[in-house]
Amino acid sequence: MALIKPFKAIRPTKDKAPYVASRSYEEYSKDELKSVLKYNPFSFLHIINPGFKFDKNITGKERFKLVHNRYLEFLEDAIFTKDNQPCFYLYQITKRDFKTLGFFCACSVLDYQNDIIKKHENTIHRREELFASYLNTVGFNAEPVLMTYSDNESIKALLQNEAAKEPHYNFTTTDKINHKLWKIEEKDTIAKLENAFGKIDALYIADGHHRSASSNLLAEKMKAANTSHTGNEAYNFFMTYLIPESEIRIYEFNRMVMDLNGYSKEEFLIQLDTHFRIEKKDDGLYKPTQKHHFSMYLDGEFYSLYLRKTVYEFTDALSELDTQILYKTILEPILGIHDLRNDKRISYGYGKYNLLKMKDSIDRGEFAVGFSLVPININEIKSIADAGLVMPPKSTYIEPKLRSGLAIYEL
Template identity: 35%
Template sequence: MVVRPFRGLRPRKDMIDKVAAKPYDVVSTEEARKEAERNPYTFYKVTRPEINFDGEVDTHSDEVILKGKEVLDNFQKEGVMILEDKPAIYVYKEEWKGYSQIGIYATFSTQEYREGKIKKHELTRKDKEDERARHVKLMQAHTGPVFLMYRSRPEIDQLIIKHTTKEPEYDYTDESGIHHTLWVVKDENEIKEIVDAFKSVDAFYIADGHHRAAAAARAAEELAKENPNHTGEEEYNFFLAVLFPHSQLHILDYNRVVKDLNGNSKEEFLKKISAKFDIEDAPNSPFKPEKKHEFGMYLDGKWYKLSAKEGTFDKNDVVSSLDVAILQNNLLNPILGIENPRTDKRINFVGGIKGVEELQRLVDSGEYTVAFALYPTSIEELLQVADEGKIMPPKSTWFEPKLKSGIIVHLM
């Protein structure tokens, strides 16, 4: 597999905690605007460029995206962000709530993505791909990294970890309590050692950022067609990502809340559920499932424990065996009438970072009628789905900690 060093554009050492920001898709325009009022150097001005305008604007218009590029260019001109003097690989460590993950910032091949060597487990939406590809082309940069993983190998893991004994370039804790440390590897022999180590790896896997990866590949194809002297070595052929060993990653539960019981009374609803699930009072409140095929359900002020019965899934099919699929195929679709959870406005999804207490709060508020707490999908399940070329149901995984934007930018 190809791992490629690059000249990263990154914040000045004393500015990292001001520039780096959460991914654009986990904050609202209003949240980003408030942060910009407090902190004029936030990277939201690049990734959420609509906040540079007063009032409502079309967030996907060329004018708005180009304003984000102008901000990025100005950050560089003003010395807020600096361009590395030579290609580098960046060793990166995130620590959060006792978990630690150590990987590398590098660029990765859009050709290997197209060939299926960089494996996915989610469907992407064409409209979102189009919008992100246009963003990449207008920005002339990859402003947010894709979250990749590889099957852990001790010799490769240790090769990367050995760089963490050196003096870091960045070492700070953000507003969410995540500790970030970054080391810059510019020695050509050390870079070659890392690059060569990954040549024997068969595949990388997308953990998070399917649309960013698809958009980078789409933009590369379009730019290649527009370039009569295309060689395949241009920067647009490689996208920004952080690559971690799978053994260090942490998936949280991804829970569901539904607005109504699809015309059923509480009693009718419970009776219909009992055909496919054993129902009992939850042993504690709020209730968090402790193993696969076990679910928490909060309804009418009470927590229940649901256990999937025999026959609710195919044990030989990894996708059918996922808890998100069991819930969808045996309850959400047939009983609550939610055929497509991607588009149905009656269902919403709550990342496990907020805890099961948030599910109870949403139902108690009256905004939703019933909530379901799930046991987290495992890394091994994700790898198996990707290896078999299959697709997980929507909102199957919530990785934490997430990758910030603005720590490193890849210019094209």
């Protein structure tokens, strides 16, 4: 059963929270990042970009040490403060099209090892080692793993009761997203949440497979080095944001390939005919509407591809996944894409206008062909994870995307 723990968070002071909170580093353009660092001295980006202070690009272990130093400065300057008692932290994100209510807690690496925390993606050991080294040097975790659980009425009632109170933070960022955070500090409520999750069989990682794997690796290394290890040390846990499965949003990634692997357009279409019923579409942008149905853009035209189920064998949960079907019927055997993660001939896209962006990039000659899929659903993710299988890379783009710096877990 799932073990969750409250923790004493490092948090921005109430007046500075809107300025501290930052999006993921990768989401900023170069110019936007430079502007934030120049004009907002409270941004969490100053901690993870310590070289800005010296007008120098700093990498590797030297950067890790400076990240730790910037973090200490935020504490010394009272930008950050530490709570006196362990709490859960309820966090609500409200966008124009959806709202999600979850909470920050500490989850157990033992649950990760024992498959109570379930995964659906492979991780790269080199990246695990790098991030474990980073965590060990900086001494804190500021990016929670996004995990989900089956909707539960008792947990929902507890969280909604807390959300009816006055929030500790309440601000709206420039992307028009509202953020509210409450401290759950009453011991009775904490115990009820712990007990409720103690009856839950599994938690599912939605986003943060490398972060959780790195936390597990760090815990193993610190355990080996600690002759007085008890299992209760902070390194035995990692920060998580837990939300019910009904409140995550899953979007698709399109696939775009630079060439047709030596085939002419006509030859390529004939190759596709083995596994798909092909229909040309003449009415503008065309998106797929159901599982095992794909949209393809090729040479200025959209095509509908319906899988011929009589010639494709479904053997397990992975074989039924549209990203796997596309890989096994087109990308690998016809287009010669064997390594979906590292092959430079394939690119991925997501977002509200991604179909149009895909079309435009192909029209400009940057790619030869593009494929659009319907989003994978939560039940497919759970089926893959429960079976111990892994999805192809870039199978899901999942929201909410969390702000960094609102709650920090010290190791």
